[in-house]
Structures are given as structure tokens and as C-alpha cells.
Amino acid sequence: MNQVIAHEVDFTDYKSxxxxxxxxxxxxxxxxxxxxxxxxxxxxxxxxxxxxSGIGCSSRIAAYTSVYGFHGIHGRALPIAxxxxxxxxxxxxxxxxxxxxxxxxxxxxxxxxxxxxxxxTYIVMDxxxxxxxxxxxxxxxxxxxxxxxxxxxxPGVPPFQPLDIALAAGASHVAxxxxxxxxxxTKTIAEAIQHPGFSxxxxxxxxxxxxxxxxxxxxxxxxSFTEACTDRREARRRLIDDDGFSLGTLFKSVEPSYKPSxxxxxxxxELERQFAL
Amino acid sequence: MNSLxxxxxxxxxxxxxxxxxxxxxxxxxxxHRKSEVARLFRKMAHYSRLHLAEAERRAAGLVIPRLKAWExxxxxxxxPENAPAEEADYAMNDRDALLLALKGEQGAYAFYSGxxxxxxxxxxxxxxxxFAAEEGEHVALLEDWLSRTPDTGPVIDLDPxxxxx
Amino acid sequence: MTVGQILVDAAARAGWYGxxxxxLGPQIRGGESAALLRFGDRPILNHGDSFDLxxxxxxxxxxxxxxxxxxxxxxxxxxxxxxxxxxxxxxxxDARCVAAPLAQTAKSAPGVRANMVGLGLVAHALxxxxxxxxxxxxxxLGDKGEEILAGxxxxxxxxxxxxxxxxxxxWPKVVRPxxxxxxxxxITGNEAAGMGAIRGGVRFVAAYxxxxxxxxxxxxxxxxxxxxxxxVQVEDELASVNMIVxxxxxxxxxxxxxxxxxxxxxxEGLGMAVGAEFPITLIDVQRGGPSTGIPTKSxxxxxxxxxxxMHGDAPHIVCAPTSIPDCLSTVQWAVSAAEAAQCPAIVLxxxxxxxxxxxxxxxxxxxPVAERRLAQVEDGAxxxxxxxxxxxxxxxxVPGMKGGEYTADGLAHNERGTPSTQASDHQSQxxxxxxxxxxxxxxxxxxxVAGDGPVAVIAWGSLTEAAREAxxxxxxxxxxxxxxxxxxxxxxxxxxxxxxxxKVLVVEQNHGAQxxxxxxxxxxxxxxxxxxxRPGPLPIRPVEILAAITAMKGDA
Numbered sequence: 001m002n003q004v005i006a007h008e009v010d011f012t013d014y015k016s017x018x019x020x021x022x023x024x025x026x027x028x029x030x031x032x033x034x035x036x037x038x039x040x041x042x043x044x045x046x047x048x049x050x051x052x053s054g055i056g057c058s059s060r061i062a063a064y065t066s067v068y069g070f071h072g073i074h075g076r077a078l079p080i081a082x083x084x085x086x087x088x089x090x091x092x093x094x095x096x097x098x099x100x101x102x103x104x105x106x107x108x109x110x111x112x113x114x115x116x117x118x119x120x121t122y123i124v125m126d127x128x129x130x131x132x133x134x135x136x137x138x139x140x141x142x143x144x145x146x147x148x149x150x151x152x153x154x155p156g157v158p159p160f161q162p163l164d165i166a167l168a169a170g171a172s173h174v175a176x177x178x179x180x181x182x183x184x185x186t187k188t189i190a191e192a193i194q195h196p197g198f199s200x201x202x203x204x205x206x207x208x209x210x211x212x213x214x215x216x217x218x219x220x221x222x223x224s225f226t227e228a229c230t231d232r233r234e235a236r237r238r239l240i241d242d243d244g245f246s247l248g249t250l251f252k253s254v255e256p257s258y259k260p261s262x263x264x265x266x267x268x269x270e271l272e273r274q275f276a277l
Numbered sequence: 278m279n280s281l282x283x284x285x286x287x288x289x290x291x292x293x294x295x296x297x298x299x300x301x302x303x304x305x306x307x308x309h310r311k312s313e314v315a316r317l318f319r320k321m322a323h324y325s326r327l328h329l330a331e332a333e334r335r336a337a338g339l340v341i342p343r344l345k346a347w348e349x350x351x352x353x354x355x356x357p358e359n360a361p362a363e364e365a366d367y368a369m370n371d372r373d374a375l376l377l378a379l380k381g382e383q384g385a386y387a388f389y390s391g392x393x394x395x396x397x398x399x400x401x402x403x404x405x406x407x408f409a410a411e412e413g414e415h416v417a418l419l420e421d422w423l424s425r426t427p428d429t430g431p432v433i434d435l436d437p438x439x440x441x442x
Numbered sequence: 443m444t445v446g447q448i449l450v451d452a453a454a455r456a457g458w459y460g461x462x463x464x465x466l467g468p469q470i471r472g473g474e475s476a477a478l479l480r481f482g483d484r485p486i487l488n489h490g491d492s493f494d495l496x497x498x499x500x501x502x503x504x505x506x507x508x509x510x511x512x513x514x515x516x517x518x519x520x521x522x523x524x525x526x527x528x529x530x531x532x533x534x535x536d537a538r539c540v541a542a543p544l545a546q547t548a549k550s551a552p553g554v555r556a557n558m559v560g561l562g563l564v565a566h567a568l569x570x571x572x573x574x575x576x577x578x579x580x581x582x583l584g585d586k587g588e589e590i591l592a593g594x595x596x597x598x599x600x601x602x603x604x605x606x607x608x609x610x611x612x613w614p615k616v617v618r619p620x621x622x623x624x625x626x627x628x629i630t631g632n633e634a635a636g637m638g639a640i641r642g643g644v645r646f647v648a649a650y651x652x653x654x655x656x657x658x659x660x661x662x663x664x665x666x667x668x669x670x671x672x673x674v675q676v677e678d679e680l681a682s683v684n685m686i687v688x689x690x691x692x693x694x695x696x697x698x699x700x701x702x703x704x705x706x707x708x709x710e711g712l713g714m715a716v717g718a719e720f721p722i723t724l725i726d727v728q729r730g731g732p733s734t735g736i737p738t739k740s741x742x743x744x745x746x747x748x749x750x751x752m753h754g755d756a757p758h759i760v761c762a763p764t765s766i767p768d769c770l771s772t773v774q775w776a777v778s779a780a781e782a783a784q785c786p787a788i789v790l791x792x793x794x795x796x797x798x799x800x801x802x803x804x805x806x807x808x809x810p811v812a813e814r815r816l817a818q819v820e821d822g823a824x825x826x827x828x829x830x831x832x833x834x835x836x837x838x839x840v841p842g843m844k845g846g847e848y849t850a851d852g853l854a855h856n857e858r859g860t861p862s863t864q865a866s867d868h869q870s871q872x873x874x875x876x877x878x879x880x881x882x883x884x885x886x887x888x889x890x891v892a893g894d895g896p897v898a899v900i901a902w903g904s905l906t907e908a909a910r911e912a913x914x915x916x917x918x919x920x921x922x923x924x925x926x927x928x929x930x931x932x933x934x935x936x937x938x939x940x941x942x943x944x945k946v947l948v949v950e951q952n953h954g955a956q957x958x959x960x961x962x963x964x965x966x967x968x969x970x971x972x973x974x975x976r977p978g979p980l981p982i983r984p985v986e987i988l989a990a991i992t993a994m995k996g997d998a
Contacts (some may be wrong), residue, residue, distance in 0.1 A: 004346075011346065011750075012293075012297060013844075018848075018860055019304045019308055020304070020305065020308070021308060021441075022305065023305070023309070023367055024305040024309065024311075024362075024366055024367050024369065025307075025362065025363055025364065025365040025367070027363060029301055029305070029362055030362065030363070033301075034346075037346035038346065040345075040346065041345035041347065041348075042345075045844070046844075046847055047841065047842055047843060047844040047845070047846065047847060048718075048841065048842060049339050049841075050412035050692075050841050052458075052688065055442055057442060062849045063849040063859070063860065063861065064966075065849075066847055067847055068691075068846075068847050068848065068849075069848070069849030069850065070688070070718070070843040070849065071849055071851045071853065071861075072684070072687075072692055072714060072718070072850075072852060073684075073710055073711070073713075073714045074442075075680075075850055076680060076684040076711065076714075077678070079648075079680065079681040079682075079683075079684035079685045080634065080684045080685070080687055080688035080689065080691070081688060082681075082684055082685055083646070083648060083684065083685030083687065083688025083689040083690075083691075083692075084672055084688035084689060084691055084692045084694070084841075085688075086646065086672065086685070086689060086843070087645075087688070087689035087692040087693070087696070088648045088692035088693070088694070090421065090840060090842070091692070091841050091842070093521045100287055108677055108678060108680075108681075109677065109680070109681055111677075112676070112677040112681065119401050119577065124402075125501050129731075132440065132441045132442030133440050133441075133442055134437075134438060134439070134440045135438070165407075168421065179363065179892065180354075180363050181354045181355075182353060182354060183354045183355060184347075184349065185333070185345035185351070186346045186347050187346075189347070190346075190385050194603040206363065208363075208365075208366060208367075209367070209438055215363065215364070218363070218604065221619075225372065226784065240304075252736065257289045260672045260674070261667055261672065262667070263667050263670045263671065263672065264667065264668050264669070264670065265669060265670045266668045266669060267805065268640065268641060268807075269641065270668070271637070271665055271668055272627075272637065272807075275627040275628060275629045275633070275637070275804075276625045276626075276627055276804065277451060277455050277625045277626055277627070277628050277801075
């Protein structure tokens with residue numbers, strides 16, 4: 001948490017004047033709304049917030065906000081966000097992107113960001129598909145999803161389990177939300193920002209163009225993670241019976257986040273003395 | 278809802294949220310070159326702003342509490358006049374758009390009527406009833422508009438979605 | 443290797459300049475290895491033509507690296523008769539072989555090891571006295587206990603005795619240099635690069651270990667924290683390059699170091715830093731390639747990937763230190779140049795410089811420090827992150843600056859940073875990014891130029907000093923152009939340096955003559971341009987360059 005602005009702001013102040021390219025009906029609009037409402041609710045000054053994203057439909061979100069943004073490269077949003085947070089711990093750093101960006105090409109960074117546990121918030125808009133390349137299977141697509149030309153018989157491999165992996169890798173705050181429940185999403189994002197550690201939120205965010213059946217997810221989601229547990233083993237147990245539609249904050253660690261080592265400020269010639277014979 | 282100020286805070290938020298939501302849908306459709314439907318949503322945003330202005334007039338001189346987004350006491354998860362954006366579609370026609378708007382207006386009507394029915398505060402009851410009546414008029418207007426708008430079926434686009442990345 | 447280190451530092455204390463290179467086998471421990479040392483009374487920055495003395499403790503796997511130990515008929519090979527006969531590959535050189543019973547001498551006293559006897563022997567021959575060695579020995583063995591130290595000192599004494607017992611005419615005439623007024627530095631190229639980074643203002647480093655660059659990162663880890671910076675070890679090279687871009691976005695001068703395979707992985711991050719315009723510095727300590735190649739041995743074969751590796755039109759800075767001490771100043775310059783031009787700078791060092799130790803005069807203090815052109819922003823005014831400017835540099839805001847909020851983008855964009863597919867935006871931003879490099883001032887650093895002969899020897903990186911020695915020995919036939927700034931192109935400076943040149947010899951350590959083709963493609967050169975190139979790991983030596991100069995002169 002950082003400086004709070006003196007004057008009152010509305011969530012629309014956190015939106016930029018760039019019009020999203022997202023399809024009508026896309027779940028990502030709700031995520032944009034939730035992020036901006038969370039920032040407004042927390043009263044964070046725009047100049048002290050940075051939103052880092054990768055590549056993909058949802059990663060466009062950085063430019064749609066009016067905070068400092070970085071629309072980087074595919075899969076690398078988390079390293080950029082972590083570099084920024086390490087160099088500038090005074091900033092509130094958010095990172096956002098899609099399931100392909102975060103779990104496939106960026107999967108290794110995801111695990112290690114969970115491990116590294118810097119104080120930042122990672123929001124994955126999970127639509128089970130690659131939208132910008134015309135609807136291929138993503139790591140969270142079902143094994144038997146046959147709608148893509150690239151995998152006409154289905155990807156044939158079981159989907160990636162974001163919450164399990166985040167928990168196992170050491171994430172400090174783990175939640176799942178649905179874009180159709182925007183108030184809950186807003187509150188969860190605000191809590192994640194305030195949580196001192198690596199916070200991961202999987203947001204089920206329907207792709208109405210390539211996964212129109214996802215519109216029905218609103219009938220499948222249920223708020224089962226009612227109270228966040230602070231015991232990692234207990235959180236894992238709760239996932240055993242998860243159908244992928246349980247919403248809420250699953251886990252909230254009380255362990256401290258990563259802090260860089262203590263730093264001094266010696267003059268350079270002190271350093272150079274080590275080379276002198 | 279125990280004070281007029283708190284009620285007005287909700288009304289202000291509801292109307293602004295609704296206007297923003299309609300604008301967002303208008304933007305989404307105009308980006309995809311669906312200007313007819315976009316115009317319709319833009320018009321709805323305009324009506325919401327008129328309501329917002331009215332709520333602001335009522336709030337003048339009062340100290341309106343500043344709530345965080347998750348502190349509003351909505352009956353559902355979202356701001357009640359918000360048209361369900363997740364039901365918007367690239368192929369939607371005017372009638373589809375009106376149906377979405379109708380859901381928004383019905384939500385607002387239900388919210389205001391609910392507050393009017395539940396509150397013991399006469400000031401709140403009066404204001405909420407008045408707002409409910411106006412939303413009721415909107416609902417009626419939209420229903421009339423719908424009756425004059427034939428269902429032309431989904432807008433056909435022969436081209437498949439394009440690759441962008 | 444420790445023995446080599448002790449010898450070079452002790453010799454340095456006694457007033458010698460020196461250079462110490464290691465040649466290692468592929469084993470983690472106990473593999474065949476050679477400590478390659480050259481001493482002199484003036485700065486020694488290349489490995490010379492051949493060795494005067496080879497002290498062989500054993501002949502294990504000698505065939506693998508005998509080629510790295512060139513000997514002359516008047517060279518001396520001291521060998522331990524207990525280690526077997528002198529192998530054919532050494533005999534073939536006609537060098538004079540003299541038996542020196544190192545192992546047997548070591549056995550004559552308790553706690554003495556043959557390596558210390560050898561050290562004592564060579565140190566004595568160099569005119570070093572026990573006092574010169576004692577402090578270095580204590581430094582190296584201090585934590586190993588009194589007994590080991592005592593045994594080692596005894597070994598040195600026995601080695602000196604053994605030296606006296608050998609024929610006196612095997613030693614070159616050695617005059618001990620005058621004592622030093624100012625202490626010299628003992629530094630490797632990798633340490634120098636690390637120090638250059640700190641001097642240039644780097645305060646954030648993301649690290650993934652890879653031979654032969656790891657020592658830069660290992661040196662920086664504790665030393666950065668001493669000056670208020672930090673180093674973080676990350677999961678892979680993709681993370682390291684992107685993390686430093688993130689830190690740079692936050693306003694902190696940032697760097698990473700790697701070798702060829704890591705550079706391959708970092709290309710997409712470098713391209714983003716070009717397109718989104720962030721200064722970062724990347725040091726590539728080159729090794730043999732392609733693929734995993736020869737991790738422990740030197741080559742200059744990453745030239746092409748450093749220059750041409752990124753997709754799209756991606757102007758950036760590529761520079762190369764010309765010697766071990768120059769690793770410090772070139773990295774320092776690269777950091778400041780990257781910051782000034784808001785783009786990545788790739789510094790091409792190599793194993794030869796990075797892992798070799800030189801005794802040098804202390805470099806001048808000061809030098810360029812990172813200075814980023816910050817935007818003057820005001821709240822409410824639309825800030826243009828990628829504003830078109832005359833010199834191509836768009837003043838940058840950093841998070842925390844109110845009114846400077848923008849979204850950096852690797853997509854083609856307009857002046858505000860909003861993604862754009864419009865031809866005019868693409869063209870004007872490409873022009874701008876090229877312009878800022880064309881206007882970057884490199885005049886003082888672009889090359890080492892020496893001599894005025896008609897044959898220009900154009901070299902780069904660690905071969906510059908070998909080329910310098912060849913030019914000095916050419917009796918005025920040649921001149922040196924040791925290119926330090928590879929990109930941006932320095933056409934005017936090159937034309938001036940080539941004034942009066944009739945022929946050009948391009949020298950480089952790779953199989954494909956990459957630098958030669960680059961020069962031919964981008965510079966206006968005299969008609970006769972020849973290439974002397976060879977892949978690693980055998981360094982191109984001054985005598986070979988001199989022979990090529992002589993042959994070209996003869997052609998005239």
C-alpha cells in the first residue's frame with residue numbers, strides 16, 4: 001500500500017481515453033472496471049501505480065488504464081513487473097494478462113513469481129482460449145475441446161490447474177473470481193493489492209467469440225471459498241473437490257514477502273580498493 | 278438504508294455506473310463498426326446522465342458519504358441499472374440491444390421500489406418512490422420501443438474473426 | 443590455478459605487469475588445466491606469440507590443449523620425470539626439455555606439495571624473493587590452517603633450491619623492475635566489467651549464471667549492495683532481460699550479463715527494449731558457439747547475433763572492450779550511452795578477457811555516468827512518451843511523476859504510445875529510433891587508433907591488443923584500428939582513420955569472418971580487404987597478424 005491521494009477520485013479517472021478493442025460481451029471489460037474501481041476505492045494516486053501486461057486480448061488492458069502501464073511481450077509480464085517492484089518498492093505494481101500468456105509461454109515465470117513472493121498482484125483473465133490468434137486451445141482448455149482448427153480432435157491433455165500450481169509454488173494470496181461478479185472481483189482485487197505478498201487472482205472471463213458456451217458459466221460458478229484459509233495444506237485440501245468454478249479467496253498467507261537485502265552507500269573508491277595490490 | 282444521504286450515494290453511483298456501462302457498450306460496438314446499435318446505447322447513456330444530474334440536484338447541500346465500490350448495498354452483485362454487458366454480442370441487433378437496456382432499467386426500477394418499500398425513513402421513501410416511478414416510465418418507454426422494433430435476427434458477417442497477434 | 447594467481451599477484455607486487463589466463467578441461471574438479479602467464483615491464487594485454495617456459499607437473503590429456511601452448515626451439519620445458527616421458531606433441535616443438543623432480547622434492551619434507559615447489563622454482567627464476575610470495579600465500583591459504591601454510595612456505599624454499607640446481611642457461615635474462623610508487627590493480631575482465639557497470643550507475647542486476655560470464659554477476663552481487671544497488675538471481679535468461687527492462691521502466695539503470703546461449707534467449711527482450719525504448723546494458727562474455735559450443739573457451743562468434751539478432755529494424759548499441767582494463771571503461775560507457783539513447787547496449791566481451799587476470803595501472807577515476815533525459819510533465823496535459831524530437835530522444839517520465847503516466851508498448855505505436863498500425867506512425871517512430879543513435883556522440887570512444895602505416899589492421903575485442911603488438915612490430919607498415927563502438931556505425935571517424943590506407947586486414951576470432959563481412963557491407967573501404975580469421979579456442983597471436991601484414995605489404 002502506498003500514498004493515498006488527497007482529493008477524491010472516481011473510478012473513471014483510472015480509465016484512459018483509449019477505447020478497448022475487446023469484443024462486445026467480453027469478460028475483460030468487467031476486469032477493467034473492477035481494477036479501476038479497486039484503485040479508486042483504495043485511493044491510490046495514479047502516478048504511484050503501474051500495471052504491467054504481456055500480449056493477448058486481455059493484456060491490452062494496460063493501455064486502457066491511466067496509471068503507468070507497460071504492454072510488454074508475450075509471457076514476460078511477470079518478470080517486468082518484478083523487476084519494477086524490486087527497483088521501485090514504493091510503487092503499487094499490478095500485473096495482468098491471459099491464460100496463454102501466464103500459464104503457457106509464461107508458465108515458468110508464473111511459478112517462480114509465486115516462489116519469489118514479491119508484494120504485487122497478478123490478475124489472469126482466463127478465457128480458456130487464444131483469442132488474438134483466432135481461437136486455439138490454451139493451457140486451460142479442456143482436453144476434449146474440439147473447436148480449434150489447430151487441435152481438431154481436442155488438445156488431448158488435461159488442463160493446467162492455476163490455483164493448485166500457485167499454491168504449490170508458494171503464492172501468498174490465491175483467489176478465483178468470475179468477470180460476471182464484478183463487485184466480488186473488485187473487492188478481491190482491492191484485498192489482493194493490500195495483501196503484502198504475491199497475490200494471484202484467476203478471473204474466469206468468458207470469450208464470447210471463440211468460447212460462446214462460456215456465457216453459461218454464470219450458472220456454474222458458486223462462491224465456495226467463503227473464508228480464506230491461512231494454512232497452505234488446508235487450502236490444498238479444499239482444492240481436491242474443486243470443480244473449477246469455486247469462487248472466493250482460497251488462501252491468504254501470513255508469511256512475509258521477499259525483501260531485498262540491506263543496502264549500503266559506500267563511495268566507489270572504497271569498492272575499488274579491492275583491486276589494488 | 279438508514280439515511281437520505283446514503284440512499285443518494287447509491288442513486289448517484291447507480292446512475293453513473295449505468296451511464297459508464299452504456300458508453301462502454303456503445304464504444305465496444307462502434308469499435309466493431311456497429312454504429313446503429315452503438316447509437317442506441319449512447320442514447321441510453323444520455324438518459325442515465327440526465328438521471329444522474331437529477332440525483333445530483335437532490336444531493337446538493339447534503340454531505341454524501343463516499344463509499345468504496347464494494348461497500349454499496351446492492352441487491353445483487355453489480356450496480357443494479359447496469360445492463361448485462363456479458364450478454365452483449367457483436368452480432369446483436371437493435372432489438373437485442375433494447376432487451377439489454379430493458380434489463381438495466383428493470384434492475385433500477387426494482388432497486389428503487391425495493392428501497393421505497395423497505396425503508397422507514399419518509400425522506401428516503403419519497404425520493405426512492407420518485408426515482409422508481411421514473412425508472413418505471415423508462416421501462417414502459419423501452420417496452421413500447423421494443424414493440425415497434427422487429428427482430429431482424431443476428432447481424433450476419435460472412436468474414437470470420439481476424440488474427441491480431 | 444591458485445598457484446598461477448599467487449605467482450601473478452606476487453610478481454605484480456614486485457613491479458611486474460602481467461597477464462594470467464586459464465585453460466581448463468571440461469571437468470568440475472581435478473581436470474587438466476594450464477595456467478598461462480606473461481610478464482613484462484610494460485603493460486601486458488595480449489598473450490604474445492609463444493611461451494618461454496613450460497613447467498609441466500604432469501602430461502594428463504596434454505593432446506587436448508597442447509595447441510594452446512605454442513613453444514619455440516629456444517623455449518624451455520621443465521618436466522617432472524616422475525610424470526612419465528615427454529610426450530611427442532611437446533617433443534615435436536624442439537623445445538629444450540629439462541627434468542625437474544617436483545614430486546620427489548615435495549616428498550623430501552612433510553606437508554609439502556609439488557605445486558608449491560613449482561611455484562617456488564618459477565618465482566625464484568623471476569627474481570622474486572620469499573617475502574613477495576608470503577603475503578599472497580597467506581591471502582590464498584589463510585583459512586586452511588597453520589600447517590598447510592608452513593608446508594607451503596617450505597615448498598617455496600625447496601623450489602628455489604631446485605631452481606638453483608638446474609642449468610643456469612635455461613633462464614631468460616630477467617631484470618627485476620623498479621618498485622612501484624602507486625599500487626597497481628590486479629583485475630579480471632569480468633571484475634572490470636562489474637566495476638564499470640557500477641561506475642556507470644547500474645544499480646539493478648538480474649542474473650542467470652552461465653560460463654564464462656558468471657563472475658561478473660558473482661562480483662556484482664556483494665558489491666552492488668555496497669553502493670545501494672541489488673542483484674537478484676532469476677529463473678532463466680528470459681526473466682533476467684525482462685526484469686532489467688522492468689527496473690529500467692522504474693528509472694533504475696539496469697544490467698545483465700550472459701554468454702551466447704543466454705543472448706539467444708534474450709533477443710526478444712532486447713527487441714522490446716528497442717521498440718518500447720528502455721535503456722538496458724547486456725554484457726555477453728563470448729564463448730565457442732553455436733549451441734552450447736565450448737563453454738570454457740573463447741571465441742568472437744556472437745558478433746552477428748549482437749548486431750543483427752533482433753527481428754525487425756532494431757537500432758541499438760553494440761560495443762566491445764579492447765582489453766581487460768578496457769572492460770571497465772567500455773561497460774561504463776555502454777551504460778551511459780544506453781541511458782542517453784534509451785535503448786539496449788550490448789557489450790561483447792569474451793572468455794579470453796573475462797576470465798583472464800591482468801596487472802594494470804589503476805584506471806582514471808570518473809568517466810560517464812548514466813543520465814536519463816526526463817520529461818517535464820504536468821498533470822492534465824497529455825504526455826507524449828514517444829514524442830518526435832530533433833535528436834530522436836523522447837524525454838521519458840518514470841512512475842511516480844504525476845502527469846507523466848503512459849503505457850510503454852512493444853507494439854508499433856504513435857507518439858503517445860497508443861498501438862498503431864498506421865504506416866506514418868511506424869515510419870516516424872522507426873526514423874526517430876534510428877536518429878537518436880545517429881546523434882549519439884561516440885567520437886572519443888569509437889576505436890583504438892595507433893600508427894600510421896598504409897596497411898590498416900582492423901580488429902575488435904580481445905584481439906585488439908594482439909593487433910597492436912603486431913602493428914608496433916611492423917616497422918611502420920601498419921596502423922591499428924581497434925573498433926570499440928560497432929553500432930552505431932562511425933562512418934566519418936572510420937574514413938578519417940583510413941586516410942592514407944591502401945589495404946585493410948580484418949582480424950577476428952570466428953569461423954565465418956563475421957566482422958569482415960560487416961565492415962565490407964557497411965563501410966567504404968579500400969579495394970584490398972583481407973581477412974585473418976579463425977574460430978576459437980586458439981587465440982590469434984601477434985606473430986600471425988604480423989605475418990599477414992608482411993604478406994600484404996609484399997603484394998604492393
